Amino acid sequence: MSMKPKKIDPRVRRTRQLLQDAFTSLIQEKGYEAITVQDITERATLNRATFYLHYRDKQDLMWQSTEEVLSELVDSLRETTKHAKKADLHVDQPHPVFVCLFEQIARHATFYKVMLSHHQAPLADRLIEVITDYISQGLDEFQPDDTKLTAQREIIVRYTASAFLGVIMWWLEGGMSYSPRFMALQLMRLAIKGPYELSPFA
Amino acid sequence: MSMKPKKIDPRVRRTRQLLQDAFTSLIQEKGYEAITVQDITERATLNRATFYLHYRDKQDLMWQSTEEVLSELVDSLRETTKHAKKADLHVDQPHPVFVCLFEQIARHATFYKVMLSHHQAPLADRLIEVITDYISQGLDEFQPDDTKLTAQREIIVRYTASAFLGVIMWWLEGGMSYSPRFMALQLMRLAIKGPYELSPFA
DNA sequence: AATTATTTACGACACAGTGTCGATAAAACA
DNA sequence: TGTTTTATCGACACTGTGTCGTAAATAATT
Numbered sequence A, B: 001m002s003m004k005p006k007k008i009d010p011r012v013r014r015t016r017q018l019l020q021d022a023f024t025s026l027i028q029e030k031g032y033e034a035i036t037v038q039d040i041t042e043r044a045t046l047n048r049a050t051f052y053l054h055y056r057d058k059q060d061l062m063w064q065s066t067e068e069v070l071s072e073l074v075d076s077l078r079e080t081t082k083h084a085k086k087a088d089l090h091v092d093q094p095h096p097v098f099v100c101l102f103e104q105i106a107r108h109a110t111f112y113k114v115m116l117s118h119h120q121a122p123l124a125d126r127l128i129e130v131i132t133d134y135i136s137q138g139l140d141e142f143q144p145d146d147t148k149l150t151a152q153r154e155i156i157v158r159y160t161a162s163a164f165l166g167v168i169m170w171w172l173e174g175g176m177s178y179s180p181r182f183m184a185l186q187l188m189r190l191a192i193k194g195p196y197e198l199s200p201f202a
Numbered sequence C: 001a002a003t004t005a006t007t008t009a010c011g012a013c014a015c016a017g018t019g020t021c022g023a024t025a026a027a028a029c030a
Numbered sequence D: 001t002g003t004t005t006t007a008t009c010g011a012c013a014c015t016g017t018g019t020c021g022t023a024a025a026t027a028a029t030t
Helices: A010-030 A037-043 A048-052 A058-083 A096-107 A109-116 A122-142 A153-173 A180-193 B010-030 B037-043 B048-052 B058-083 B096-107 B109-116 B122-142 B153-173 B180-193
Strands: none
Touching: A010 A037, A010 A058, A010 A109, A037 A048, A037 A058, A058 A096, A058 A109, A058 B122, A096 A109, A096 B122, A096 B153, A096 B180, A109 B122, A109 B153, A122 A153, A122 A180, A122 B058, A122 B096, A122 B109, A153 A180, A153 B096, A153 B109, A153 B153, A153 B180, A180 B096, A180 B153, B010 B037, B010 B058, B010 B109, B037 B048, B037 B058, B058 B096, B058 B109, B096 B109, B122 B153, B122 B180, B153 B180
């Protein structure tokens, strides 16, 4: 995949790193919207014209940075997949690929954190809040006993709420080919029973 | 909650509506980033100065529009909750609140669609892709038989992938207080068994 | 119907940020 | 070493912003 360990000019590497670092640190402080190219180059102690030697604009910087970090993730996952090809999918035993996923993300934690939560889509954030409330309430009514849960309560809530939002988006993207009632039913079943009709480990 | 059915000047209502409509239609075409206030007022056939009589800037327009649509959703959900207070949480029967959720979203479909998928966070989109691949693959290996699934295959994949991403974000926001291995384990169990230790309907 | 209040239209303004250029200096490479 | 590549600097035209004051249009009030 990434077959380009070309001898890269140290000045270029330095410049790009300075720009990316400045970028992420500024996002933390002001948010993506408020940032200007001037801000970035100033923070990076570089000339503004230098920015345009490497990126077309602010979006391009974000995009390229994303691709870099992500290609590293993909390579890492692919490698792990190869070695764990005997891939046994057991409950109560984390699949190495997903452990790898979390490890990779932890490695670039600040970048992921900033890039994933640069609250640019207020509607998604607010929707998650609303859905979370109902999921949480439903979970409490349905199963007040923590010992009968497969995971931590807080995680379950977030897990389910995010899943709902994701499916809602999928539904919208697909032109809402299914009725609200059908969608709600599918989600209820998934949220309560999980994906498999009869839990093979019950 | 929304106790302000104040006689609102029809000109104001008209202007706001024109601006919001122009805004959403422009997002569909060019994406949020590329839109200028000029574009919006031009599309709305209004003077640019008029825009600033109602909104501080582009972000404010998005934010206010979001709050409007969302408060309608919340009111609607609250009403449904009241009437269905005998709230029986049965599998294979969609909870009225969640049916209501989908219905409300369908009512403002274009707005939700545009606002939720204005791909402003490339990392989230790419991550969903990557995770989706692995979930899909895992599902195929683990259960090739469609009849033993609780929901449509495609929905399960999207459901689970979104859930994973959501939990990852939650994990990052919380400062990564849990080990990658622990997180992977929790997610594996949720993804396979669902939230409850013993499915009470098995 | 006439008057008053509010909203919108219009043109103009200073300002901030953009993207590009040519020329110069500095650093890397071979 | 000399040659190539990269970063710096100042300047440029340009787009878009946010805010005026004034005049026109529209709604609300009497």
